[in-house]
Amino acid sequence: xxxxxxxxxxxxxxxxxxxxxxxxxxxxxxxxxxxxxxxxxxxxxxxxxxxxxxxxxxxxxxxxxxxxxxxxxxxxxxxxxxxxxxxxxxxxxxxxxxxxxxxxxxxxxxxxxxxxxxxxxxxxxxxxxxxxxxxxxxxxxxxxxxxxxxxxxxxxxxxxxxxxxxxxxxxxxxxxxxxxxxxxxxxxxxxxxxxxxxxxxxxxxxxxxxxxxxxxxxxxxxxxxxxxxxxxxxxxxxxxxxxxxxxxxxxxxxxxxxxxxxxxxxxxxxxxxxxxxxxxxxxxxxxxxxxxxxxxxxxxxxxxxxxxxxxxxxxxxxxxxxxxxxxxxxxxxxxxxxxxxxxxxxxxxxxxxxxxxxxxxxx
Numbered sequence: 001x002x003x004x005x006x007x008x009x010x011x012x013x014x015x016x017x018x019x020x021x022x023x024x025x026x027x028x029x030x031x032x033x034x035x036x037x038x039x040x041x042x043x044x045x046x047x048x049x050x051x052x053x054x055x056x057x058x059x060x061x062x063x064x065x066x067x068x069x070x071x072x073x074x075x076x077x078x079x080x081x082x083x084x085x086x087x088x089x090x091x092x093x094x095x096x097x098x099x100x101x102x103x104x105x106x107x108x109x110x111x112x113x114x115x116x117x118x119x120x121x122x123x124x125x126x127x128x129x130x131x132x133x134x135x136x137x138x139x140x141x142x143x144x145x146x147x148x149x150x151x152x153x154x155x156x157x158x159x160x161x162x163x164x165x166x167x168x169x170x171x172x173x174x175x176x177x178x179x180x181x182x183x184x185x186x187x188x189x190x191x192x193x194x195x196x197x198x199x200x201x202x203x204x205x206x207x208x209x210x211x212x213x214x215x216x217x218x219x220x221x222x223x224x225x226x227x228x229x230x231x232x233x234x235x236x237x238x239x240x241x242x243x244x245x246x247x248x249x250x251x252x253x254x255x256x257x258x259x260x261x262x263x264x265x266x267x268x269x270x271x272x273x274x275x276x277x278x279x280x281x282x283x284x285x286x287x288x289x290x291x292x293x294x295x296x297x298x299x300x301x302x303x304x305x306x307x308x309x310x311x312x313x314x315x316x317x318x319x320x321x322x323x324x325x326x327x328x329x330x331x332x333x334x335x336x337x338x339x340x341x342x343x344x345x346x347x348x349x350x351x352x353x354x355x356x357x358x359x360x361x362x363x
Contacts, residue, residue, distance in 0.1 A: 005303045005351050010141060010167055010281055010339035013188035022235050023190045023228065030227040035217075044227045054234035055182065055197055058241050059165075059174040064200035068212040069225040073166055073183050073194045074100040079222055080135075080179070080196065081108040083211050085160050085204075089132035092156060094123050095324040096140050101164060105135060115152070117324050121145030121272050125155035133160040138175045139167035142321045142337055143271055144281025149175040160204060170240030171248065171280050171341075178202040184229060187236040188341065193229030240342070251340050252279035257349035258338065265353065267360050271322070271335065280341065285327070286334040289363060291319075294336055297363065301355035306337040 006014055015023075034044035048069065056065020070076040080086065081104035091105055094115040105112050115123045115136075121143050123136065134156050139146055144167070153161045163175045166183040174180060177199065184193035196212075198205040216222045240247075259270055259282070268286040270277075277283070286294060291307035298305055318332030340348065 003302050005345075005348060007338045007340060007344070007348065007352065008304045008306050009188075009341040009344070010144075010186065010337060011306055012185045012192075013341050014343050015188040015190045016343055018239060019188055019232070019236055020190055023232055026228040026232055030231065032227070033224070034227045035224060048227065048230045051230035051234040052195070052197070054231075055195060055237055056200065058234065058238040059169055059180070059182070059197065060176075060199065062200055066198045066200070066205055066209060067230070068196040068198070068209065069230050070194045070196070071223060071225060071229075072185070072192060073098075073164070073181050074104075075222055076181060076194055076196050077101045077104040079212060079215055080162065080181075081105050082215065082221070083208060085133045085208070090128065090130055091133050091135065092128055092131050092159070093135045094137075096121070096123065096143070096145065096321055097135065097137055098141050098164060098166070099320070101135060117145075119326050120276050121325060122276065123147055123152060125152050128156065131156045131159040133162055135162040135164070137164040137167070138172070139165075139278045139281070140321065141167050142281075142319065142335070143283045143325070144277035144337075144339075145272055146172075146276065146278055149177065153177070160202075167278065167281065170237050171244065171278065178204065179208075182233065182237070184233045184236065187233065187240060188343075189229065189232050189236050191226060191229055191232070193225060193233050195230070195233060247342055248279065250346075251344070254340060254344060254346070254349055255279040255282055258282055258352065261349060261353035262356070265357050265360065268336075271325070280339060282338040282340075284336040284338070285322070285331060286336055287331055289334045291333060291335045294334075294359060294363070297359045298355060301359065303352055303355050306339070307335065 032040045052065050052067035077100050087108045088110040090111045091109040092113045096117050113128050161177040162179045163177040165180045166186050169182045170187050180197045182195045268284045271283040271285045295307040318329045319335045322332035322335050
């Protein structure tokens with residue numbers, strides 16, 4: 001990549017050569033329209049159904065999964081929020097969810113309750129009755145906070161369990177849920193794509209699929225996904241989960257070295273403790289600095305990071321996630337996210353730290 005150190009995989013992961021090769025193969029195999037009535041359309045529908053099973057097997061280790069496919073998670077969040085699970089119902093989510101999910105739920109839910117976070121990024125359940133759906137992240141997109149979703153879901157028996165797994169799929173064991181959102185962009189899928197993966201043990205899957213089909217075919221509120229993307233997403237997820245524990249340990253070591261070097265340089269500190277966050281995301285609090293300015297200065301050193309979540313990186317407002325942890329507005333402007341994946345080289349900490357020291361000196 002022309003000397004660039006890419007540390008913004010939480011925004012969009014770098015595709016590796018195996019994914020690019022598989023994409024080229026699928027472009028030749030999966031042409032046409034899967035909604036067509038002829039034999040080719042039928043074969044494409046079979047391939048998409050098989051991809052859902054493969055994705056479920058890779059991430060949940062069970063057979064029989066089904067999926068609603070989309071171009072991106074934002075599109076699928078809107079579909080979920082428009083469904084009978086949410087529309088006009090009481091829904092529980094949190095102050096730390098992705099803004100696209102929160103906005104979709106707020107537009108459609110009859111009542112939206114948001115769980116609060118402590119200073120360490122942990123959510124705490126609150127007592128609410130008659131909850132239709134609980135929508136929570138497994139790994140927070142900006143801070144990297146990892147939630148105990150099983151404990152949180154158990155506080156709302158009978159509610160449908162939805163987990164935003166965009167930052168967890170392919171990196172951690174997927175949390176148990178009825179519906180999981182998976183992003184191809186975060187897995188390094190060329191062209192992206194996304195899925196609402198439906199747990200085969202969820203009894204409501206059939207009705208939800210019927211709604212999704214109507215949302216697409218009758219209401220025309222979601223587009224037809226490129227038929228290449230579902231099998232490619234399943235392929236990528238399976239590849240990531242092969243030996244994921246070994247890769248998790250490697251990334252954790254890179255994270256530790258970054259934390260140690262940042263502590264030695266001074267001027268910044270990790271927003272969350274090591275054990276509270278995914279090792280793939282290291283969020284920094286840099287007091288008296290602007291995260292967006294630091295991001296651009298690092299880019300001049302050919303190091304790509306993010307000032308908060310990529311979807312809000314150019315916002316003039318302070319980080320909502322940092323504010324939710326209790327940071328002041330001034331401090332919440334000084335957030336920086338470093339995110340890694342399997343393509344991150346072993347010398348990334350040393351390269352980053354050398355540039356980081358220079359950037360702080362020249363700020």
